[in-house]
Amino acid sequence: MYAIVEIAGAQFKVSKEQWLYTPKLQSEVGTLLTFDKVLLLDDEEGTVVIGAPILNKVTVKAKVLEHTKGDKIIVFKKKRRNGYKVKRGHRQEHTKVVIEDIIK
Template sequence: MYAIVDIAGKQFKVTKDQFVYAPRMEGEEGASVEFDKVLLFDDNGKVEVGAPVLKGAKVAGKILGHVKGDKVVVFKKKRRKGYQKRNGHRQEFTKVLIENISK
């Protein structure tokens, strides 16, 4: 059994007891969250597709912590001009444990 859920504008395929690194959300560690934008629900081959979302379907989870992703180095250069710029970025994520998928 799995579901495809829209979390903060990104789509995730989730199953029960799975960890998901979603874009940073409000909430403290240990707080429960509920996602109601379920786009697809599969129960052992019986697939239901929403238009655009399924009514009454919910995915419950628990926030395990807020983490940062790997560093991405941004390097800009203009040739023959002596211009070089180096910058880095680390995206913030929320680690969520999917506890239950209900329809």
């Protein structure tokens, strides 16, 4: 059983007891979350239900494990023959969640 869920503007394919990194969520560690924007559901029998645009009465329960940062990305800008060089780094913030249950 899996579902396609929209979390913080991004779509994820989730199944029970799977953990994933989402964009930073404003929740404390250990908080139980409920995601109700389920776009697609595939149950144990192989039946696929597609929402238009979302499925009603289907929710995904998750728990926040930790808040982390991703790998550093180097942003380097240069304009030739002008002596212009800029080097900057960026680390995106993520929230690690574990999917506890998919309720239909």
